[in-house]
Amino acid sequence: MGTLGSQVMCDNIPGLVNKQRQLCRQHPKVMQAIGAGMKEWISECQHQFRNHRWNCNTTARDHNLFGRLLLRGSREVAFVYAISSAGVVYTLARACSQGDLDNCSCDPTKKGSSRDSKGSFDWGGCSDHVEHAIHFSQIFVDAKERKERDARALMNLHNNRAGRKAVKRFMTLQCKCHGVSGSCSVRTCWQAMADFRRTGDHLRRRYNGAVQVAVNQYGTGFTAAHTHFKRPSKNDLVYLEDSPDYCIRDPQSGSMGTAGRLCSRASRGSDGCEVMCCGRGYDTARVSRTTKCECKFHWCCAVRCRDCQQLVDEFTCRLQSLSAAPAMLALRNVSFLDPKTIRTD
Incomplete structure (x- = not known):
């Protein structure tokens, strides 16, 4: 992409501050990689919350993917900032390792020999250059928040950092053995990122234990919003307002x-119709699904199945109705994060 093309692209991305637009124009291929990687972290967010009232849904009509949700300093917004920051690191490190970018490649510090619990090994292969990805992500993603430095900016910066740290947390040492008859007398190893699902699972757990905070008297950090809450660590997600x-x-x-x-009539968890539908009730529809059936193994290497039609019941939450209002109000007073507190007798 030429200079003019990158300038047009960067000028048409809504919500960027001047520093971000400058970096965008300087590194158009990096921005294209980040854009392509957005699908991955949005998909991971939707996977983590697929059975909850908030399911990380996006909207194409607003200037950002999540609309007015991002105006509130809630724990859902904390997760969005953390998973998106992690997604940028993961995408850039992978693009560097695959040779898709001109300004980075494999981690140049992984050279020579080293040791682990199994003994000595030689660095080889292509180690994911996570430090480079973290550095660029910190400069680019944090640029908007560093202009403000109010309570919301401090919250976003904290959760951005927690997301970046989560990717680095799951770096693993992968090795290949060399020697007579696979004796592994010599090992060649490299550092590789784990599947992004592990980062998503980790941040989902951090979401469950997110800490509500208030800015300290100096405006430089956080204190717990309530005396019985723990003080947040650098790995915790933090939020300012109730959801x-x-x-x-x-x-x-x-x-x-x-x-x-869709909800589950049998479940008493967050995906159950009582919790998901907030007491409004649900509709039942019988639908036909195509499934694989009568599968047979054929020598040597094939499994052949028939397509079978199966009738199943689907349950969907109703719109708000006057008759459901009292029950809905009762359920709305219960935290959607803790469905076990809801009595169903």
Whole structure:
């Protein structure tokens, strides 16, 4: 992409501050890699919350992917910032290792010999250059927050850092053996990132234990918002405001509501119809699904199946109704993060 093309691309990305636009114009291939990698972290976010009232849904009508949700300093927003920051690191490190970018490649520090619990080994292969990816991510992603330095900016910076640290946390040493008859007398090893799912699982756990905070008297850091809360560590996610319940559609809070969402009638968890539908009730429809059946193994290397039609019941949450209002209000007073507190007798 030429200079003019990169300038046009960068000028048409909404929400960038001047520092980000400057970096975008200087590194158009990096920005293209980040854009392509967005699908991966959004997909991971939606996987982690697929059975919850807030399911990391996106909207194409707003200037950002999550609309007005990002205006609120909630724990869901904390997760979005952490997973997106992690996604940028993961995408860039992978692009460097695959040779897709001109300004980076494999980690140049992994040279010579080293040792681990199994003995000595030689560095070889292509180690993912995570430090380079973290450095660029910190400069680019944090640029907007460093202009403000208010409570919300401090929250975003903290969660951005937690996301970056999560990718580095799951770096693993992978080795290949050399020697007579695979004796492994010589090992060649390299550092590789784990599958992004491990980062997503880790940040999901951090979301569950996120700490509500307030800015300290100096405006430089956080204290726990309540005396019985622990002080957040650098690995914790932090948030400033309570979450909406996400039961009904509310454009002001960024809630899409749960009307029309699939739920499980048998479950008593967050995916159960009682919790997901917030007491509004649910509709049942019998639908036909195509499944693989009568599978047979054929020598030597093939499994052949028939396509069978199966009738199953699907349950979807209803819209708000007057008759459901009392039950819905009762359920809305219960945290959607703790469905075990809801009585179903």
